[in-house]
Amino acid sequence: MSRKVFAVISREFITRVRTKGFIIGTLLMPLMFVLFIGGVFIFALFFQPSTKTYDVIDQSGMIYNEFVSLLDDTLSTGEPKLVFKKVELKDGNLDSTLAFLQDLVNSKKIDGYLIFPNDILKSKTVQYAARNVSNFEEQADISRALSKIVTNYKLAETGVAPDSIRKIFKTGKVALVSHQVTEEGSTEKSGASSFVLTYILVYMIFLMVMIYGQMVMRSVIEEKSQRISETIVSAVKPIELLMGKLIGICMLGITQLVIVGLIFLVVALYGGMIFNNFGITSTDLLDIINQIHFSLSIFVFMIIFFIFGFIFYAAIFAAVGAMVNTEEEGQQFQMPIIILLIFSFFIMFTVAQNPDTVKAYWISLVPFFTPVVMFARISVSDPILPDGALLSIPLMIISTYLLLWGVAKIYRVGILMYGKKPSLKEALKWIKYK
Amino acid sequence: MALLELKSVSKSFGDFKAVDEVSFSMEEGSIFGLIGPNGAGKTTTIRMIVNIIMPDSGAIKFIGGDIVPDQIGYLPEERGLYKKMYVEELLLFMAKLKSMKTREAKGQINYWFEKFQINDWRKKKIEELSKGMQQKIQFISTVLHEPKLLILDEPFGGLDPINVNLIKDVILELKESGTTIIFSTHVMESAEKICDDILLINKGKVVLSGNLAKVKENYKKRNVLIVYEGKDDFIKQSAEIEKYNNFGHYVELQLKEGGDAQNILKQAIRDKVIIRKFEIKEPSLNEIFMEAVGADKEREGGDHE
Numbered sequence: 001m002s003r004k005v006f007a008v009i010s011r012e013f014i015t016r017v018r019t020k021g022f023i024i025g026t027l028l029m030p031l032m033f034v035l036f037i038g039g040v041f042i043f044a045l046f047f048q049p050s051t052k053t054y055d056v057i058d059q060s061g062m063i064y065n066e067f068v069s070l071l072d073d074t075l076s077t078g079e080p081k082l083v084f085k086k087v088e089l090k091d092g093n094l095d096s097t098l099a100f101l102q103d104l105v106n107s108k109k110i111d112g113y114l115i116f117p118n119d120i121l122k123s124k125t126v127q128y129a130a131r132n133v134s135n136f137e138e139q140a141d142i143s144r145a146l147s148k149i150v151t152n153y154k155l156a157e158t159g160v161a162p163d164s165i166r167k168i169f170k171t172g173k174v175a176l177v178s179h180q181v182t183e184e185g186s187t188e189k190s191g192a193s194s195f196v197l198t199y200i201l202v203y204m205i206f207l208m209v210m211i212y213g214q215m216v217m218r219s220v221i222e223e224k225s226q227r228i229s230e231t232i233v234s235a236v237k238p239i240e241l242l243m244g245k246l247i248g249i250c251m252l253g254i255t256q257l258v259i260v261g262l263i264f265l266v267v268a269l270y271g272g273m274i275f276n277n278f279g280i281t282s283t284d285l286l287d288i289i290n291q292i293h294f295s296l297s298i299f300v301f302m303i304i305f306f307i308f309g310f311i312f313y314a315a316i317f318a319a320v321g322a323m324v325n326t327e328e329e330g331q332q333f334q335m336p337i338i339i340l341l342i343f344s345f346f347i348m349f350t351v352a353q354n355p356d357t358v359k360a361y362w363i364s365l366v367p368f369f370t371p372v373v374m375f376a377r378i379s380v381s382d383p384i385l386p387d388g389a390l391l392s393i394p395l396m397i398i399s400t401y402l403l404l405w406g407v408a409k410i411y412r413v414g415i416l417m418y419g420k421k422p423s424l425k426e427a428l429k430w431i432k433y434k
Numbered sequence: 435m436a437l438l439e440l441k442s443v444s445k446s447f448g449d450f451k452a453v454d455e456v457s458f459s460m461e462e463g464s465i466f467g468l469i470g471p472n473g474a475g476k477t478t479t480i481r482m483i484v485n486i487i488m489p490d491s492g493a494i495k496f497i498g499g500d501i502v503p504d505q506i507g508y509l510p511e512e513r514g515l516y517k518k519m520y521v522e523e524l525l526l527f528m529a530k531l532k533s534m535k536t537r538e539a540k541g542q543i544n545y546w547f548e549k550f551q552i553n554d555w556r557k558k559k560i561e562e563l564s565k566g567m568q569q570k571i572q573f574i575s576t577v578l579h580e581p582k583l584l585i586l587d588e589p590f591g592g593l594d595p596i597n598v599n600l601i602k603d604v605i606l607e608l609k610e611s612g613t614t615i616i617f618s619t620h621v622m623e624s625a626e627k628i629c630d631d632i633l634l635i636n637k638g639k640v641v642l643s644g645n646l647a648k649v650k651e652n653y654k655k656r657n658v659l660i661v662y663e664g665k666d667d668f669i670k671q672s673a674e675i676e677k678y679n680n681f682g683h684y685v686e687l688q689l690k691e692g693g694d695a696q697n698i699l700k701q702a703i704r705d706k707v708i709i710r711k712f713e714i715k716e717p718s719l720n721e722i723f724m725e726a727v728g729a730d731k732e733r734e735g736g737d738h739e
Contacts, residue, residue, distance in 0.1 A: 226517065227512040228514045
């Protein structure tokens with residue numbers, strides 16, 4: 001690498017690394033994540049579900065008692081989770097009773113009501129009405145209890161004693177203990193903790209590619225709007241200037257990643273202790289922190305995929321910067337890039353849950369999505385490499401190379417064009433300029 | 435000895451011909467004026483010389499090939515500096531871009547800081563400096579590496595008269611020490627004072643070029659003012675005259691190329707015309723320019739050297 005490129009790299013790096021913005025940002029980022037995770041848990045504690053009350057009309061007259069005895073779970077506060085009250089039909093009229101219950105729900109005296117019909121064993125349907133019907137867990141509990149009662153009656157009808165059946169089921173039950181197979185053997189791993197870690201790391205890559213990509217764009221716009229470009233490119237080739245810019249700002253990003261990574265490492269190792277000292281003892285939180293194993297290989301992949309993502313997207317940001325004259329114009333023109341980035345972030349959520357599907361495989365090989373999506377797959381599957389992880393590296397290198405080739409040509413013409421900003425079509429014509 | 439030679443250099447941007455078949459050569463150690471109105475193609479020509487853009491056709495040659503890009507200093511018309519950098523840091527950066535060693539660069543920076551008496555600016559950020567101060571720093575960054583060829587595009591733009599004088603003196607000093615300088619401007623008055631040779635371009639084409647004194651001499655011989663009494667046949671029938679404007683006893687005329695004013699005078703005497711005044715006018719560069727550009731169409735291709 002020529003000394004000139006090195007001079008550009010160190011200028012881009014040094015003039016930024018010494019700014020207050022960078023120092024504060026670097027220290028704040030891990031704090032932000034810790035606060036974010038902590039916030040989520042505190043939020044969850046805050047919004048503990050409260051006791052729900054339901055009125056029950058048992059037309060069959062044979063379900064209610066057992067039903068209530070099955071649903072006797074309590075909240076962490078010791079209060080019962082669900083409270084049921086049996087009501088009789090008013091004057092034997094279902095419609096007027098329903099209207100009455102409806103009023104109770106509307107006036108928030110009860111949360112909802114259930115109607116067990118006469119022919120429940122035959123129809124196997126129960127009406128459930130509530131102000132809020134999106135509480136799937138609660139509905140599943142109710143449904144499970146009812147199924148059990150109905151099954152027992154059915155078994156009784158056939159003359160089989162429910163207890164003996166249950167015994168058979170119990171003795172035949174096989175427990176699955178989940179182990180993840182690794183080269184060193186197998187480890188038990190919590191699904192939740194690996195998702196939390198993946199989301200944090202992927203979010204960091206996403207955020208940093210965006211922030212540092214925009215930094216490149218602003219750097220290009222600064223040279224253009226302050227009329228610095230011409231002086232510089234009379235001494236270095238535009239492609240050298242562009243490369244120096246990309247490398248310098250990429251190194252800035254890596255510096256930040258390493259510092260943040262070290263802070264995470266400390267939190268991962270001593271996190272439990274730190275939280276204990278602050279009096280936070282939520283076992284869920286500590287479990288997750290303790291189970292996060294932030295392996296070195298994930299960190300290395302994170303840096304590799306940050307570099308890929310950064311160079312790829314920053315190259316497009318640089319082309320946009322070369323096409324516009326002011327930061328305001330840049331803000332407008334960068335939207336398509338940001339949408340692409342956000343899109344890959346959304347895909348990541350689905351892919352991280354099913355990292356081994358064919359769709360996940362192909363999507364993670366599309367260069368626009370690789371940095372975020374492939375890294376998510378790697379992080380979730382760690383320590384096993386998912387299919388295509390190694391293939392994505394040469395693919396990313398080739399596509400970045402081709403992209404840079406085009407961007408360099410647009411950049412070379414754009415940085416010396418002042419005045420009217422070109423249409424995309426005009427900018428693409430620049431590629432053909434000698 | 436010629437230092438730089440352009441042969442039929444052309445450059446188009448889309449349908450727009452920015453530079454059209456421009457040829458000239460530059461003497462080593464001279465100040466070469468690249469003169470023309472805004473949009474004439476000066477900056478495009480310079481950009482091709484400093485290798486920022488490539489010509490579509492034609493050749494640009496440094497004679498003897500002993501000039502490498504690092505030996506060129508270029509002060510563009512559109513210029514600016516990184517606002518967030520410190521003055522000394524910025525100059526060191528610019529020096530590195532010209533392949534200077536740090537120690538060498540520091541020596542030069544000291545020299546120029548002394549010369550301009552701006553030692554206390556060293557640790558200031560560019561954004562803290564006034565526009566004029568920034569211009570000085572920009573100028574220093576252009577000459578820091580002691581270029582063999584110095585290209586100045588409107589170097590006096592935005593400077594107050596005191597700084598214009600300061601920079602002008604420095605330009606002349608650099609010339610004395612052997613630097614070849616291209617001085618590009620649309621301000622004829624400043625070109626007239628400082629240049630040895632000139633190249634007038636308009637709409638991408640060369641309209642006039644050569645040694646400034648000779649160009650002037652040439653035009654001087656060609657603009658004649660005569661106050662006379664008698665018949666005007668000596669003017670009407672003269673083969674020496676390109677065009678004239680006769681007021682009866684007062685005529686302004688322009689000679690053809692190679693035309694001799696002495697022949698007109700001889701004919702007038704033969705015709706017994708009384709000559710009250712016979713003056714060969716010295717035109718200003720501005721007049722030369724206006725005339726050359728105005729006559730551009732008729733003279734196209736006829737007046738190149």
